[in-house]
Amino acid sequence: MASESKYIHNALKQVHLETSCTSINGFSISGLATYLQFPELDFVVDMGECPLSATSINHVFLTHAHGDHARCLMRHHSLRKMMGVERDSVYYLPEKIVEGAKEWIRAEAMFEGVPENKFRLPEICAVEHEKMIPLKYRKDLVLKPFEVKHSVPAMGATLYLHKRKLKDEYLGKTPSEIIELRKNNVEITREVFEPLLSFTGDCLGESLIQNPEIFRSKILVTECTFLDEADEPMSRKKGHTHLQHIVEALEKFSDKILCEKIILTHFSMKYSERHIRDTLDKKLPERFKERIIPFI
Numbered sequence: 001m002a003s004e005s006k007y008i009h010n011a012l013k014q015v016h017l018e019t020s021c022t023s024i025n026g027f028s029i030s031g032l033a034t035y036l037q038f039p040e041l042d043f044v045v046d047m048g049e050c051p052l053s054a055t056s057i058n059h060v061f062l063t064h065a066h067g068d069h070a071r072c073l074m075r076h077h078s079l080r081k082m083m084g085v086e087r088d089s090v091y092y093l094p095e096k097i098v099e100g101a102k103e104w105i106r107a108e109a110m111f112e113g114v115p116e117n118k119f120r121l122p123e124i125c126a127v128e129h130e131k132m133i134p135l136k137y138r139k140d141l142v143l144k145p146f147e148v149k150h151s152v153p154a155m156g157a158t159l160y161l162h163k164r165k166l167k168d169e170y171l172g173k174t175p176s177e178i179i180e181l182r183k184n185n186v187e188i189t190r191e192v193f194e195p196l197l198s199f200t201g202d203c204l205g206e207s208l209i210q211n212p213e214i215f216r217s218k219i220l221v222t223e224c225t226f227l228d229e230a231d232e233p234m235s236r237k238k239g240h241t242h243l244q245h246i247v248e249a250l251e252k253f254s255d256k257i258l259c260e261k262i263i264l265t266h267f268s269m270k271y272s273e274r275h276i277r278d279t280l281d282k283k284l285p286e287r288f289k290e291r292i293i294p295f296i
């Protein structure tokens with residue numbers, strides 16, 4: 001592990017990944033900054049830095065209040081105005097941090113000299129554990145947040161594609177039969193929620209075990225702050241995931257893991273890229289290796 005590696009990170013230099021349902025552009029290194037843009041889903045997770053590419057995105061989810069995830073939330077809001085985006089974006093925040101966020105946003109505006117009568121809060125949506133909520137400008141996408149364990153209140157979420165599908169008993173019907181059924185007000189479709197993306201934010205490894213649904217998503221983004229055996233106690237102390245905990249979850253859920261890609265984020269800045277790739281290669285179960293990608 002090269003100790004000089006901590007000076008090479010640049011949070012505005014984005015990592016790019018392609019998946020079957022969206023591209024992922026962003027950056028995530030523990031303590032420095034995390035922001036993950038999913039442009040095809042019109043969705044960003046966290047705002048530890050705000051590149052111009054994030055300003056066109058209408059939905060921002062904040063996993064928790066730590067500065068490396070939250071710092072540029074209002075920069076997103078103000079840059080949009082500067083770029084001429086008229087529509088207000090929606091900020092989805094865990095309900096436990098909403099009041100604190102409002103005070104912080106107001107204090108920042110006062111600090112910047114915004115007159116009291118000109119101050120206006122952005123659109124903030126408090127999200128609750130397991131309460132499904134459609135994205136404001138993408139009604140086909142439904143967010144289902146869940147609580148995770150970290151050193152402060154924190155949430156992850158799954159984003160579902162909401163569709164209607166023909167019920168099994170009508171699958172063989174002809175178009176004219178279907179039209180006839182519709183005329184008679186027969187409910188021939190059923191709701192389907194297809195899990196596209198799950199993300200955990202910062203959390204202890206046990207949060208993976210407590211939320212097995214995340215392993216049904218096409219894409220899973222989960223943190224992996226610590227890698228070395230000696231760092232395992234530190235991971236628990238700081239409320240972060242250790243690679244060993246991910247390996248345990250993979251072995252536990254095994255065949256139930258349907259993810260096409262599992263993307264690991266938030267590595268400690270003390271590890272070099274080389275060390276991260278070598279350690280993953282050594283420790284990950286062979287059958288999952290192809291699907292697991294470090295976001296570096």
Ligand SMILES: [Zn+2]
Pocket residue numbers: 030031034066068069202266
């Ligand atoms: Zn963090």
Ligand SMILES: [Zn+2]
Pocket residue numbers: 064066150202
């Ligand atoms: Zn954190």
